[in-house]
Amino acid sequence: MRDFGQLNTLGALILPHIAFSLPFAIWMLRGFVKGVPEALEEAALFSFISAWNDFLFAKSFIISDTSQSTLPMALLVFYKPDDPDWGGVMAGATVMTIPVLIFFVLVQRRLVSGLGGAVKD
Incomplete structure (x- = not known):
């Protein structure tokens, strides 16, 4: 990380997690x-x-009335074409x-146990 100039950055924490955790998670979930x-x-x-x-x-x-809007519509409050507030959108x-x-x-528990009978072959 020092060679890439990533010491004391969030990227220095994210990249190793992706490199080590993602392959294991994919391998474990593949069968499911x-x-x-x-x-x-x-x-x-x-x-x-x-x-x-x-x-x-x-x-x-x-x-058009904001008191009647759905939650995805409410996110548009944070998005302005000239200056979108991506932090607000993500929050x-x-x-x-x-x-x-x-x-x-x-x-x-009910959801997982119900999946077994969701589709009959």
Whole structure:
């Protein structure tokens, strides 16, 4: 890191973690991902697209009143074409994930046990 001028930087911490942790995580998760049925992957893709469209529908059809806007629309407060506040956007996106993480922790056992019967061959 000294040769690259990265001492006392965040990059000096991030790069070794990526180099050592990422290959192990990929190796461990490969078997799990390989075992996910194709129909379940397609359902997840559809759900993701629906959630993403929530932003598009709100932006396209309705919401000019900020009290009625969805959370993805609220992130536009931080984005201005001339000077986007990327720190604000990322902080808002992180705060938006907290309720989802809490929900997942609460229903994790039921969710994982239910995946076994989600798709019947």
